[in-house]
Every structure is written in C-alpha cells, then in structure tokens.
Amino acid sequence: MSGVTLRSINKTFGATSVLSDVSLDVGEVEFLTLLGPSGCGKSTLLRIVAGLETHDSGEVSIGGRPVDHLRPRERDVAMVFQSYALYPHMTVAQNIAVPLTMRRLRPWQRLPLVGAVVRSVRERRAEIDADVRRAADALEIEPLLDRKPSQLSGGQRQRVALARAMVRQPRAFLMDEPLSNLDAALRVQARAEIADLHRRLRTTFVYVTHDQSEAMTMSDRIAVMMGGRLLQVASPGTIYDSPADLRVAVFIGSPRINTLDGIAREGGMVEAGGIAFPLNSGLLAGASLTVAFRAEHADIAPASDANGEGLPGEIRQVENLGADVFVHVACRGSAQPVIVRVTPDGGYGLARGQPVRVRPILARILLFAPDGRRIEARP
Amino acid sequence: MTLAAIAGTPGAENIARKTPARTEALAAYGLVAPATILLLGILVLPTVATVVLSFTDWQFGAASLNWVGADNYGALLGDEVFRKSLTNTLLYVSMVVPASVVLGLVVALLIEAGTGLRAFYRAAFFLPVTATLIAMATVWEIMLHPSIGFINLVFDAAGLGKHNWLKDPALALPTLAAIGVWQMLGLNMILFLAGLKSIPRDLHEAASIDGADGWWSRFTTVTWPMLGPSTLFVLIISSIRSFQVFDTVAVLTEGGPNKATEVLLYTMYQEGFGFFRAGYGAAITVVFLTFVLLLTLLKVRLAERRVHYS
Numbered sequence: 001m002s003g004v005t006l007r008s009i010n011k012t013f014g015a016t017s018v019l020s021d022v023s024l025d026v027g028e029v030e031f032l033t034l035l036g037p038s039g040c041g042k043s044t045l046l047r048i049v050a051g052l053e054t055h056d057s058g059e060v061s062i063g064g065r066p067v068d069h070l071r072p073r074e075r076d077v078a079m080v081f082q083s084y085a086l087y088p089h090m091t092v093a094q095n096i097a098v099p100l101t102m103r104r105l106r107p108w109q110r111l112p113l114v115g116a117v118v119r120s121v122r123e124r125r126a127e128i129d130a131d132v133r134r135a136a137d138a139l140e141i142e143p144l145l146d147r148k149p150s151q152l153s154g155g156q157r158q159r160v161a162l163a164r165a166m167v168r169q170p171r172a173f174l175m176d177e178p179l180s181n182l183d184a185a186l187r188v189q190a191r192a193e194i195a196d197l198h199r200r201l202r203t204t205f206v207y208v209t210h211d212q213s214e215a216m217t218m219s220d221r222i223a224v225m226m227g228g229r230l231l232q233v234a235s236p237g238t239i240y241d242s243p244a245d246l247r248v249a250v251f252i253g254s255p256r257i258n259t260l261d262g263i264a265r266e267g268g269m270v271e272a273g274g275i276a277f278p279l280n281s282g283l284l285a286g287a288s289l290t291v292a293f294r295a296e297h298a299d300i301a302p303a304s305d306a307n308g309e310g311l312p313g314e315i316r317q318v319e320n321l322g323a324d325v326f327v328h329v330a331c332r333g334s335a336q337p338v339i340v341r342v343t344p345d346g347g348y349g350l351a352r353g354q355p356v357r358v359r360p361i362l363a364r365i366l367l368f369a370p371d372g373r374r375i376e377a378r379p
Numbered sequence: 380m381t382l383a384a385i386a387g388t389p390g391a392e393n394i395a396r397k398t399p400a401r402t403e404a405l406a407a408y409g410l411v412a413p414a415t416i417l418l419l420g421i422l423v424l425p426t427v428a429t430v431v432l433s434f435t436d437w438q439f440g441a442a443s444l445n446w447v448g449a450d451n452y453g454a455l456l457g458d459e460v461f462r463k464s465l466t467n468t469l470l471y472v473s474m475v476v477p478a479s480v481v482l483g484l485v486v487a488l489l490i491e492a493g494t495g496l497r498a499f500y501r502a503a504f505f506l507p508v509t510a511t512l513i514a515m516a517t518v519w520e521i522m523l524h525p526s527i528g529f530i531n532l533v534f535d536a537a538g539l540g541k542h543n544w545l546k547d548p549a550l551a552l553p554t555l556a557a558i559g560v561w562q563m564l565g566l567n568m569i570l571f572l573a574g575l576k577s578i579p580r581d582l583h584e585a586a587s588i589d590g591a592d593g594w595w596s597r598f599t600t601v602t603w604p605m606l607g608p609s610t611l612f613v614l615i616i617s618s619i620r621s622f623q624v625f626d627t628v629a630v631l632t633e634g635g636p637n638k639a640t641e642v643l644l645y646t647m648y649q650e651g652f653g654f655f656r657a658g659y660g661a662a663i664t665v666v667f668l669t670f671v672l673l674l675t676l677l678k679v680r681l682a683e684r685r686v687h688y689s
Contacts, residue, residue, distance in 0.1 A: 052584050073590040085585035089604040098600065102590030110596075164589070 002064060003028045003204030004049055004172055009058035011044060011228075018044050019055070019228045026172075028063075031198045031205040032233075033215040036225035037251070042208045043176055045225070049206060050174050051075050063171045073102070078165035082177040084157045086149040092160050093132055093145040099168040100128045135167040138200075155186045162197065172204040179214060191217055212252050216240070224248045246290055246368040255295050255326060255341075258360075260311075260333040262291040262367075270367065270377075273311040273333035277360075279377040281367050289375065290368040295341040297364035300327055303355035310357030313338065318350050325350075329358050426668065433661035439651060444658070451662035461663065463638045464646040467552060468622060471642060474556040475563065475621040480613055482560065483567025484606075488598075490568070491575050501572070505565035512562060516630035519558055520545070523631075545632055548639040555627050555640055563620060567613045574609030578602065608682070615678040619671050643667045 004026040011019040019041045026032045034042040047053040049060055051072035060067055067075045078099070086095050101110055108114065109121045116122070136142045139159045149157055158178060165173055178194070179187045195218045198205050209215055215222045216236045223233040224245075232244040243249035249257045262272035264287045268280035272291040281289060301310050313331035325347030328337035338358050342350075350356070367375040433451055437444035455461045490500050507515065522529045523544040531541045544554045582601050586592070591600040625644040628634060634641040634649070643663060651660030 050584075050588060052587070071592055072584075072587045073592050077588065079585070079588050081581045081585060083579065083581045085579070085581035087582065087585075087601065087604070089607065098586075098591065099589040102596065102600075107593075107596060 002026065003030060003062070004206060005059075005061045005064075006045070006049070007059040007061075009045065009048060009060070010056045011041070011048065011053070012056055017228055019048075022058070022225075022228075022230055024223060024230060024233065026204055026206060027220070028204060029202045031195070031207065031218060031220045033207045033209060033219040033222045034225055035209060035212060035215040035222050035251075038210055040225045041228040042210075042225050046079075046174050046176055046206060046208045049075075049172075050077055050079050076171045077174055078168060078170040078172075079174040079176065080158075080161045080165050080178045082180055084149075084161040084178075084181075086157060086160055086164075088149050091146050091148055092141065092152070093129075093136070095149070095160055096132045096135055096145075096164045096167050097128050099164060100131060103168070104128060131167055132163075135163040138166070138197075139163045154182050155190065158182060158190060162194070166197070166201060169201075170203075172206060173198075173201075175205065175207045177209055178207075179209070180211070187214075194218060212254075216252075224251065226251070242374075243366070244374050246292070246372040246374075249292055249366060249368070253294060255339045256336075257292050257294050257366075258298075258334065258338045259336075260291045260331070260338075262289050262333070263287070264289060273313075273331050275309075275311060277362065277365065279362070279365060279367060281375050281377055283369075283375070288370055290370075292366045292368060293360040293364055295326060295339045298338075298340045298358050298360040300329070300340055300342055300346070300350065301357040301359050303357055310359035311338065312355070312357055315350060315352055315354045315356055317352060318347060320344065320347065327356075329356060331358060429661045429664050429668075432658055433665045435658045437658045439655035439657040447658070451659050454659065455662055455666070460638060460641060461646060464641040464643055464663075465666070467639070467641055468624070468643045470552060471556055471559065471624055472618060472621045474553065475559040475624075476614065476617045478556075478560045479563040479567050479617050479621075480610070483564050483613065484571050484610075486564065486568045487571035487575060488602075491572065501569070504568050507562045508565040508569075512626040513630055515562070516558070516627045519627070520631055523554065546636050548636050551632055551636060551639045555624070555631065558627050558631075559621055559624060563617055566620075567617060570609055570613050570616070571606065574606045575602070578605045611678060611681055615674055618674050622667065622670055622674075 002025055004024075006022055006024040009019050009022040010017075022041075022045060024032075034045060036042045044053055048055045049062070051067065051070060051074075055068075062075055062077060087098065090098070104124055104127070105121065109118070109124075114121050115125045132145070133142065136145055139162055141156065141159050141163060144152060144156060144160070149160065152160065158181075161178065175194075179190050182190055191214055194205075194207075198218075207214075207218065216239075219236055221233055221235055222239050224231045224239060226247050232239060232248050234242075234244075239248065240252055243252065246259070250259070260272040262270050264281045264283040264285055265271050265276060266285040268278060269276045270279040270281055270289065270291060271277075277291070281287075283289060303312065311329075311331045311333075313329040315327060316330050316337045317328040319326040319328070322344070325342050325344055327340045327342055327347065327350055329340060331338045340358055365377065367377045369375055434446060434448060435444040436447045436450075486500075486504055490497055493500075523531075525531060525541060525543045525546070528544075530544070535541050542550060544550050578601065582605065583597065586597055586601045589600075591597050623644060624642050625648070628640050628642055628645045629648070632640040634645050644667065647660045647663040647667065650656045650663060
C-alpha cells in the first residue's frame, strides 16, 4: 500500500507545458519534498494531488485508490497553504473545527441553535469540540482557541493551519511552502516541529518548497523538479553527494558547486583547467564534458609546490564566515571563480592576488555530459 | 569665534529651533486650507443655515424673517401631508433596500460564477446608474403607459390584465420602488463584485478541501462572511440613496395620486419652492438629514466593531 502515486502526469496552461510525464511514488509514512526553483511546476503538481487543479493526462492515486475523478473533499487529504488560508471571521477553535463539522454534520445540522434543540447534534458537536481540543493540545495552541486569526502572530497562525490539517486524520498532508511567511529564526523552529509532527502522525507528507535547507533537513526523500520535469528523486544525502543531473548539482548546496569545462582524453583521462585528471569517463577522446566538485572537496596548495599538482589560479576573495573560510580562486576553464572551503587555520595567510593551486579530491569529482546527465567516472 | 563663544550666545539655539517649526506649521495650515474652506462652504455652512432657517418663518425671497422657535417642528407633527410623506419614504426604503441588495448580490454572484459575457452583463446592469434618472423616468413613463405601454402589453398578453401603474394609489409607490431597484441594482452589483474579487482564492480552496464544496456551504463558510464589509457599505449606501428619492416622483407622479407617492424630499421641495415656505421646508430637510446622519453613524459604529477582520 502506498501513500500517493502519480503516473505520467501532464499539464499545460494554454501553450505552455507546466508538467511533463511526472511519475512519483510516495510511501505511506514517507516525508517527500518537492524541491525546485519558482515556476518549476511543484505547486501545480501538489494542487493536482489535492484536486484543486486538473491534469491533462496521467493518473493520481491516494492510498492505492485512483482519485482522478474525485473532488478535493473526497480525496481525504489536508492542505496547509503558504498564506495559511485561515477563515478570518472564525475563532481558532471554529477554524480547526471546519473540516469536522463539514463531514460529520448535515447542512441543516450546522445551522445555529440546532445543537441546542436536537440531542444527536449536540452530542456530535461535543465530539468535535473534544477533537479540536486534542489537535490544539498537540500543537500547544489551546490558550489561543477563542482568538481570531488577526490576533495571532505568523508562527501561531501557522500552527492553527497545521491543527486544522491534522484534526481530521487525513490520509495525506499536502504542504505548499508553509514556512515561507515566517522569519528566519521561527522557520528553523517550525522546521523541527513539522518533522516531529510527521514522526508522531506516521502518515504521508508531501511538502513543496524552494528552500533547499528545508528540503535537506526534513525529508526522507527529495524530488528535485525543474522545467516541469522530475530530475531526481532520492534521499537528501544522495541528492547532495551524487546528483543525477548537473542542474540538480548546481541547485543544491551553498556555495554553488564548482564547474569546469573539460574534455575527455585518451587513456582514461579528463582534461580541465589546464591539467589532466585520471578519470575514466567512458567517452570518446575529444568529447566535451563538465567537471564538478563541491567547495569542501578540494584544498588549497601553494603555487610554488614543486609537484605542480592541482588547478593553477589566483585568489580573488577570502570570505571568513567564522567556522568556515571560503576562498574564491580564478581558474582557467571556469567562468566563475572556483570556491574552496578551508578551516580558519588553513585560511590563515591567504590573501587576494596570491597565486595558488586548487587540488580537488579525485574520488569526489563529478562528471556530467553536455546534456547535463551524470557520467559515472571510474578513477 | 570659539566653540564656547557660540554655545554661550543666549537664545541662539531657540531661534534656530523655532523658525523651522513655525514655517512647518504655516505650511501645514496652508495645505489643509483649501479642503477646509471647501468643506465649510459646501457642507457645514449650508447645513447650519438650514438648521437656523428651520426655526424661522422665512418665506422664499422675502426681505425679513421672524424667529418662531420650534413652531415649524410642532406644525410638522400635526401635518397630515408630512406624516404621509414620512411613512411613504420609510415604505419606499423598506422595499428598495432589501430588493436592491439581495438582487445586487445575486447578480454579482452569477456574473462571477459565469464565464462568458461578463463585461456585457456588468455594463448592462451598471448602465442605469450612469444614466440621468430624469431622462430614464421619461422612458419609464412611456413603458408604463396604461394603454400603449410595453409593460401593460406584456401583462395583457400573459393574461394578468392591464394596470394603471402610476395612477393607482395601491400600485404607484411599489412601481416607483421597482424603478428605484432597477436604478440602484447596478451600483450594488459593482460593489459586491469588488468585494468578491478581494476574497483570497486560498480561502475557497481551503474550504473545498475542508469539505465545504457545495455552493451553499461554500457561500456560508467563505463568501458571505468575507463579504461582510461590502454588505454593510452597500446597505448603508442603498438606504441613504433611497431616502433621497425625488427624481422619479417629480417626473412621474408629482406625489400623487392623492399623496400616495408623497416623499420627504418632494414635500420639502413643494414647501420650499412651490409654496415658498422656506422655514417649513428647512424643518423637513432637518428631519431628512437626521435620518441620513443616523445611518452614517450606524455604519461607522459597525465598521469599527465587527465586520473588519484584519
């Protein structure tokens, strides 16, 4: 049994294709993050799962049940919106109760005063109240139940939105950038809370964000989307260390991954930045490719090193962030300066204008074909 | 000069500080002056003059006037025509306001829900608001003509018989009210459309996921509560505008038949400019202004209290 399954989803708005052939399996108790730059189609995909948007072709199932023809309420999902979408005229308690009253009470039973007259309605209202309190208790917002959303802070509103989502125990939680309206400190705290909520509820979470640190810290798996396509679906560690596509490698990680234009040479060598690396790309000699490595997978050697190992270059800038020092080195074969992370001790004595050599760790060098596809290199 | 010498000069600081402050104050008065003068000249002074006149026996065009105290108001109490006029006005308001607000909302919801011809419907319903009511009243007069009018032709064809819409005492005021609704509907519709546009789409989507996806539950959960501020505004504006009914009465019925359509502003006009009893007319105007003022105060009170969410 699975949480959410997508099969070959396609979607166009007019002439623009927003999603092309997206297939994805989200486990029953998995926290999956859809990560990508704005406009990549991740929100549209989430809205298709929720039933707020229709797809042109493909199949969506939730809990093993096809839901393509079902309306949002029948899909048994809950959604947390970026704006929280709380009903401003209702108290916090009423907001959290809406999903329950809509499902457990018939339209005439929802009318005011019916609860005072009809006993079964009164009993059902009491059950709803108890469930609302339980959800509020879980998110520690019980003292706020009688307030209106306008009297709450951003962080409190976000908790109310979460409570409204979890009160009904839906089969899947859909979250559309729920933290982007919070300030930085609160975001880190809310990140931990949502991850904790997932552990407690043990159900499917599909989380949309453009913030890679949210994706890296909370998810079981990350689905990286660009231009309406899924580029890679894997654990945060795999996405970072072993990206399947150059665009994934560039999108994930700060500072940005270093890239150099390279050429495959005979005898299992790759030439880049003026030197040859013993990397077997499996490509024909003369084929162009991209050589990439992360800032922490290289070190800096003095230019005077007799061996002459590493990419020759000149320091452009030394950024000291306290725990780390990022050294920007202008190298041949790279349009942007190559960034190397060194420890504060290692950065001591490095200065702008100094000629140095950048020595990447051979085993951590990633090769990409011109179309962006990853090439497994055998050193 | 040394620093000590400058600091020691008595009053130097004060002069330096006062002059810019005074210039600023002058500029501020200069900037509010045009608005203040206009408000005084157009709004406050005429109102005060009307209130003062209502305590005199001034005749329109007369050279002198006498102070009569509250006599005009005492006379109003015993005046059959005024009582009829006040009742008719309240009746008219109670017919026009609910109908034009509800219909305005329904039309706005229909236009918002539909896909095609939105601009056409908006324009069609808004047209009466922009048209001159005097001219439109003449058109209505022809439409309502007992023998050749379009409306009677339709009623006759439908087997409902012919009616003398404007001359039948039982029908005259409702007929004017119907024209009032026709005229006011467009404005209410536009105000409701603006209100509907300002409801965040997220709220409708949250409601549909939460289970409120039928039109009635969506309307009661999101649309209607979120239209609270618009509805209050529309209600007050419609009430004030229907209190002001005059044009149709003046053109179509002149208060008749047998005072059946006598309304406050028409009575005031008759007293002031027909019978030249300006003092008495002013007293009627004060009564009218009191109603409008009460409505405005009600709006301010409610708007402060409940209907605003943010």
